[in-house]
Amino acid sequence: MEGNELFRLTRLRLAAWYALVMGCIMGASGLGVYHVVAHAYRETIDKGLESVANALHNSIEPALQQPKNLQQLAKQLSLELCVTQADCLTQTGVIKNQIAQAAGTVNYYMRLLNRSGQPIALAGIHLEELPLTSPTKHWQMPQDRSGIHYHQITLPLYTQNQVSGYIQVGRSLKDLDEHLAALRLTLLLGCPIIMIFIAICSWWLAGLAMQPVYRSYKQMEQFTADAAHEFRTPLAAMHSTIDAAFRLHGQAGSESGFQSPSGILQVLKRQNVRLSQLVGDLLLLARLDQQQQRVEYHSCCLNDLISDLVEELAFLAVEAEVKLAQIQTPEKLYVLGNEEQLYRLISNLIVNAIQATACGGNVTVFLERSERYALIQVQDTGIGIAREHQSRIFDRFYRVNKDRSRTSGGSGLGLAIAQAIAKAYKGSIHVQSQQGLGSTFTVKLPLQP
Structure with missing residues (x-):
């Protein structure tokens, strides 16, 4: 097959199409895997963040039912009051212990806001000037100056059925971004390697697929050559006989190799029968191969x-x-x-x-x-x-x-x-x-x- 240009090009096209289709399938599969993994990560983070926020909310809100405000609560919880956001330093008091106990990780932070949305206290991880966000939005994704993303949930705090402040619980997404970046890098580096492997397999599979076609092609070539050879024999005999007939007709009375014109006709008839039988046999084989022989059984x-x-x-x-x-x-x-x-x-x-x-x-x-x-x-x-x-x-x-x-x-x-x-x-x-x-x-x- 390698020596035949037509089959080599056909094999190359077949391998290329196979590699292209498989590459598209693998690319779509990799993209789907990436989105599934990313979605699973985010779902896990959302559930964990919501669980921590609810635990803190359930711990803080009952204390607000006493006749006190958030500043008094912050003092009671050993948190320094914030004059500005920059003054909200990381604390090691009760709130942080509750976060660590609820979340089991140091990737979380908590902010207490008053009714106007100004920060009162901060606990948890150290925030590098994380901008304040609207307390009216339930889910948010702020970003600090260093480019680190956070996922944050805001819950209102009620005192006597009135909003007295807000609690914001957030989580750093740095580890998630690192995992997804590693996954993207793995997929990007793995795609060329996989495509090379697919191309090699495509070439091999295309060769296997082309072998029966190539054998049939070679058989057809041999069949054509043999059929031409078989047709040539009776046709050559008929041609020489006809030439002899012409010579016999042009040279009446001379020795032409035939006893009479009837002998020439007998040769022509015999070769014609042989040729007709050969054509009939080929037609029968073609019909049997294509199952087109319609006969009554x-x-x-x-x-x-x-x-x-x-x-x-x-x-x-x-x-x-x-x-x-x-x-x-x-x-x-x-x-x-x-x-x-x-x-x-x-x-x-x-x-x-x-x-x-x-x-x-x-x-x-x-x-x-x-x-x-x-x-x-x-x-x-x-x-x-x-x-x-x-x-x-x-x-x-x-x-x-x-x-x-x-x-x-x-x-x-x-x-x-x-x-x-x-x-x-x-x-x-x-x-x-x-x-x-x-x-x-x-x-x-x-x-x-």
Whole structure:
């Protein structure tokens, strides 16, 4: 396949398309995995943040039911009051301990705001001038000057059914951003490696996919060459015969190589018959291959068919000085099919066996039953078939002995037609042979239910 430019380019295109499709699928899958992981991270953070905020809210709000304000509560909780946001230093008092206990991590912070949204106290991680955000928004994502993102939840604090302030609980997203950045880097670096691996696999798979097509192409090339060679022989004979006819007509009375014009016509007729038979065989094979052979199937008795064939081909066996016999089961065996095709199948095997058997040899046709199948065996004592040829004798135009086939007029299509007909009947045909000891062709056909 490598030496054929057409198939090499086709394989390259097939591999490229396969790699492109697989690359798109892998890219979409990687993008989906990234979004799923990121969404899972955010869901986990939201749940954890909400849990911490609710725990702190439930701890602080009951204390506000006493007659006090947020400043008094902050003093009670050992938090310094904030004059400005810059004065809100990280504390180590009760609030921070509650955050650490609720969250189990130091990535959280808490801010107490008064009713106007001004900070009163801060606990948790150290914030580098994190801007104040609106207390009316439930979820927010602020960012400090160093570029670190935070996820924040705001809950109102009520005193006697009136809003007395707000509690803001937030979490740093630095670890999440680092994890997602590592995941993006892994996907970006892994994509080229995966694409190289996909390209190699695509080239290999394209080669495997192209092999049956390439074999069929080579068989078609061989078939075309053999068919052209077979057509050339009768056409050349007809051409030379016609030339001789012209010479005979132009040189009346001279020696032209033919006894009479009728001899020329006989040669033309014989070659025309040979050419017509060859075309008919090729057309039959094409229709059987494409399953376009529309014939009427009916019940056919193999016993009667084989008896008729042995009787009809007896003259051919007599001419070749070969003994032709049959051994059949007494049970009548019927198959559902076309009698003409079955006749062609069995006659091709018998004719080949007679032609392959030397003078004084035997050709025997057996018919027996094997469960739900009929077995037809054509056994000869001829020259046999070498092992290296047995796998190819059913190929079209393949001849083991080309010289003998030319003498007998065979085209190398007989066994190919027999195999095609057997397959059309959902049967099989195989050969057992040993060089110098003869051959046995066995046809297995399903019996009529």
